[in-house]
Amino acid sequence: QVQLVESGGGLVQAGGSLSLSCTASGNIFSITIMRWYRQPPGKQRDLVAGITSGGTTTYADSVKGRFTISRDNAKGTVNLQMNSLKPEDTAVYYCYTFKAGRDYWGQGTQVTVSS
Numbered sequence: 879q880v881q882l883v884e885s886g887g888g889l890v891q892a893g894g895s896l897s898l899s900c901t902a903s904g905n906i907f908s909i910t911i912m913r914w915y916r917q918p919p920g921k922q923r924d925l926v927a928g929i930t931s932g933g934t935t936t937y938a939d940s941v942k943g944r945f946t947i948s949r950d951n952a953k954g955t956v957n958l959q960m961n962s963l964k965p966e967d968t969a970v971y972y973c974y975t976f977k978a979g980r981d982y983w984g985q986g987t988q989v990t991v992s993s
Contacts, residue, residue, distance in 0.1 A: 880904045880982045882973045887987030894991070895961045900973030900984055902954040909975050912949055912956040916969035916989075923972065927958060941967075963991045 886898040902909065913928040927947040928936045935947050944963075949956040956973065968991050973984035 880906060880909070880975060880977055880980075882975065882982055882984035884971065884973050884984040884987040887971060887989045889990045889992065890963055892963060892965055892991055892993050894963050895959070896963065896989060897960070898958040898971055898987060898989070900956045900958075902956075902973075902975065905977065906954045909954075909977055911975065913974045914947060914956070914958045915972045915974055916967075917972070917986075918966075918969040921969075926971070929956060960989070963989075965991045965993045967991050 881903045882900055884898060884900045886896060888896060890896050910931050911928055914926040915923050916926050917923040926938050926941055927945055929947045929949050931951055937945060944961050946959040968989060970986040970988050972986045975982050
């Protein structure tokens with residue numbers, strides 16, 4: 879079992895920055911990929927960024943150059959630094975990982991960007 883807890887969401891003006899953090903606990907040994915997804919109101923949940931245990935990163939085109947994902951394997955944390963935020967970044971942001979064939983999601987944290 880793996881538990882994921884996000885923190886760091888909030889309200890920010892367009893052009894501002896926020897940092898999200900996700901802490902994994904439980905059986906976190908050998909977790910490879912950790913990802914951030916987001917779900918805007920009334921829309922589907924989409925991938926924002928991902929990072930492997932070796933540090934390889936991927937980003938959605940919409941956030942490239944603005945968001946940075948990082949992780950600390952020893953602490954079991956993954957962070958998402960979000961800069962130059964836009965109103966269209968407003969969503970609930972979820973931390974995700976998988977292990978032994980099971981998907982694990984955090985409870986989500988709300989990010990609201992005002993124009």
